[in-house]
Amino acid sequence: MSLQLYDTLTGQKAPFSPADPDHARIYVCGPTVYDYAHLGHARCYIVYDVLTRHLRASGLRVTYVRNVTDIDDKIIKRAAERGEQPDELAARFTDAFGEDMARLGNATPDVEPRVSGHLPHIIALVQRLIASGNAYEVDGDVYFSVESFEGYGKLSHRDLSAHESGASGRTDAEQMARKRHPADFALWKSAERSEVGWDSPFGWGRPGWHIECSAMSMEHLGETLDLHGGGLDLVFPHHENELAQSEAATQKPFSRCWMHNGFVEVNKEKMGKSLGNFFTARELFRHIEPEAIRMFSMTVHYRAPLGFDVEDEGGPAGPRFPGLEEAERRLEYLYKTRQRLAELPEARVVPGGQAPDALVGFPAALARALDDDLNMPVALAALSELLSAVNELCDGALRKKGSAPQAAVDAALAGFEALRTHLGLGFQEPREVLERVRDRRAQARGVSREWVEQCIVDRATARANKDFEAADKIRVGLTEAGVELLDSPAGTTWQIV
Template identity: 35%
Template sequence: MLRIYNTLTQEKDVFKPIKSRTVGMYVCGPTVYNYIHIGNARSIVAFDTIRRYFEYCGYQVNYISNFTDVDDKLINEAKEENSTVMDIANKYIEAYKEDVAALNVEPATVNPRATDNIDGIIQFVKELVDDGYAYAVDGDVYYRARKFNDYGHLSHQSVDDLESGASQHVSEEELSKKEDPIDFVLWKAAKPGEISWDSPWGKGRPGWHIECSVMSTKYLGNTIDIHGGGEDLKFPHHENERAQSEAKTGEKFVNYWMHNGFVTVGDENEKMSKSLGNFVTVHDIVKKVDPQVVRFLMSTTQYRRPIQYNETNLQAAENNLNKLRNAYNNLKYRLSDATDIIDMKLEQEIRQIQADFQDAMDDDFNAQNGIDCVYELAKLGNMYAQRPEVGKDTVNLIIEKLEKMASIFGVVFKEETLDDDSVQALIDERNEARKNKNFARSDEIRDQLRDQGIILEDTAQGTRFRRE
C-alpha cells in the first residue's frame, strides 16, 4: 500500500488516485532566464523518479511541468543581453531540454508556457475579481488572502505571523496599494517598454503564482492528485496557488502536496541557489562528470532529505553505480554458456528482493532503502555468475529485475562489446602468452589494454573485460 507524505496533513497518507490506475502530477518548472543548476535538477530528478515508480507499478502518469517564460528576471536578462524576453526564454528552454535529457529525465506529458496561456490567466483573474476575492489598483490586481479562510494552512503558518513578515518585506509603494500586507499580486501593470498584454485592467502581465493554477487546472482538472516542487515553494508560491485555485473553483485543489529537500554545498551546508551565487549549472557539470552519476546521486536519496553536493558524494555515487554496471555485465557474459537448469530457490530469493523493493518504495518513495534492494540483487547476481553452471532463465530473470528496478533511478545499462579487432587480437595474444607461460608479455598486454580503459577479468569461463 503506497503512502505519501502530504505537506498539508503532515502525515503519510494512503495514495488513492482520482481516476483508477491514473496519476495526475503537476510539478513546478523553471523560470527560464538562465541554465538550471544542480539545486533545480534535484526537484526535476526527484519527481521523475517518483513518476517512474508509478509507471513501474502500472499507473499511467499525466505529468505536467510548466515553463515560466515571462517575469522580472527574464525582463532584466533580456535588457542585459540586448535581446527580447521571448528569445531569452526560447534559448534557455532548449538548454533545459538538453540538460534534463542528459540526466535521463522522461519528457513531460506537456510543458505549458505562461505566455501561451494569457487568455486563460486573464479569465481566471477576472472571475476572482468578480467573486470579490481580488481587486484592482492602478493596473495591478491583488488577491485578498485573508478572505480565503484556510490561508496559511499548507505552510502551517498563522495569518498574523504572515502579516508581520509581509510588512517587513514589502516596499512602501506596494504596501500603499494593498488592502492587507499579505495580499499578493495576480496581474502586474506593465512599465514603459516592458512586454505586456491587453487586459481589463490595462496593459500588463501575469503574476508568478497565477500561471500554475491556470495551467494545472487546464490540463489536469480542478482537483489534481499530486502537486510537487522544492521545499522553498511551500510559501508563498504553493500557498497562493491553493488559495486562488480553491476560491475560483470551489473545489479541493490538490490531494497530495509533495516537496523535495534542498541541495546544500560547503561546510555550512548552505542551500544552493542563484541568489547566493553558490550554484553549479547542470550545463557545466555534465561536461565534466558522467550525467548518470549526477542523476544516481540525486535519485537514490529519499526525496524529502537534503543532498550535500560534493566530490566525496559524487565519487560514492559513481562507485555504487559501477557495482550495478559490473553485475549486469557479469550476468550478460554468463549467458554465453548458460544451460537449461532451473534454480527455483534462487528465483524465489529474487522475487523476495523485488517484494522488499516495492515495500521500501511504497513507504513515501524511500529511495535509499529501495536502492539497497537493488544492490542486494546485484550481489546475488554476482554470486550466481561465479557458479560453474548457471541456468539461462535464472540469469535472464536477474537481468530483467535489475534493469526494471534500476531504471526507476534513471540507470540505463549498456552491454560491453568489443568492436575493435585489434583489441580482440591483443586479448587472444595474451591468452596464448599465458598458455606458453610468457607472463611478461601477458602483463604487458594487460597494461596496454588498461591504458585504453579496458580492464581484463580472468574467470573460470574465460577472459572477459569491462571499460572503466
C-alpha cells in the same frame, strides 16, 4: 493502491488516493528558463520522475504536467543584459533544460505547458477572482486579497498575523499604500507600453508568478489535482498563494496531496548563487556520468536535505565531488553486473531450475520501498542485494563445470527491468557507460586511450612471440599509470584504478 505519501498540508503520511482510482493527475512546478538547470532542479525532477514511473509500473494511468515559466521578470532582465529578445532566450534555455533532463534519465512529462501559451486562461482566472471579490484592481495592477480567503496559511502552517510586513519580510511604503494587506500578492502587474506585456481588461501588463501555475494546472488537469509537487522552497509563498487563489476561485480543494522535496546543501550550506556554491547540471556532467547524479539523489530520503560535498584541489582537473564519485562507482558496479549477466556463455545456462529468493523477491522489495513514501535509500539497499545475488550467480556459472539455471537468469533480468521501470536506473547500454566513465577518468589522469590500446596490441604481440618479459614490462608500465588490464576469453579490456 498501497502507496503512502507525506502530505505537507496535513503533516502526515497517508494513502495516495486519486479521485479516479485508475488515473493519477499530477502537477509539478517547472523551471523559470533564464539559465541552465542546476543541481536543485536535477534533484527535484528526478524525485517526481521516480514517482510517476512507480505509479505507472504499479498499474495506474498518469497524466504528468510540468510547466515552463517562459514569462518572468528574471527572463526579461537576463535578456536585456545579453542583448537578446526574452522569448528567444527563454526558448534556448527551455531546449537546454529538456536536454539536461533527458541526460539525467527523466522521462518527458505528458504535458509541458508554457505561460506564453496560456495568457487567455490566466486572464480569465484573474477576472473570476475579481468577480468573486477575492481580488481587486489598483491602477492597472490586480492583487489577491489574502483576508478574503479564510484558509490562508494552512499549507505553510503560518498565521496571517505573521505577515504584517508582507511575504518578503519588508514593508514598502508605496506597496503598502496600494495593498489592502501587506501579504496581498500580484495576480497581474501593470507595465509600460515599451515593456514586455500583453493586453488585458486591466490594461497592458504581465501575469504574476502564482496565478500562472493555477491557470495552467486547472486547464490541463481540472480544478482539483491529485498531487501538486515541487521543492520545499515553494511551500511559501508560491504554493500557499496557488492554493488560496485556486480554492477561492473554485470553492473546491486545489490538490488532494501536496508533496515537497528537500533542499540541496553544498558543504553543509544551502546551495545558492549568492554563496558562490552553485553548480549547473552541465558543469557536473563534465566531471561525472549524468546517471550517477540520478543515483546520488536517491541516496537520501527525498524530504531530507541532500548533502553535496565539493573538494577544490586547485589542479587542472578542477574540483572533486566525493559523493557523486561514490555514486558513479555504484553505478559502474551496476553496469558491470549487467554486462556479466549478458555475457554468460549460453552453454553455461541450463534450462529450468530454481532462482534464489534474492533475485525473485527484488521487484516486490523495490515496490515496497517506494510505496513507503518513495523511500529510495531502501530501494537502493534492495538493489545492492540484487547485484550481489547476480554476481554470485555469474561466479557459479563460470566455475569449472559450473552452470546457471535459466530460471535464475530470467529472475535477474526481471529485476533489472523492474529497476528501470520504477527507478529509471540502468537504462543505458553497459559497454557504452563503462567506456565513457573509464575514458573520462583516464583523461583526468593524463592517460591516453590510444596509448593504452596500443600497449594492449604490443603486449598481445609479445605474448604471441613468447616474449613474456616484454609483455610483463608493458603491463607494469600500464599499472604505474593507473591502468589495470582485464584478460578474458573474449580479449583484453582495461580500467582505471
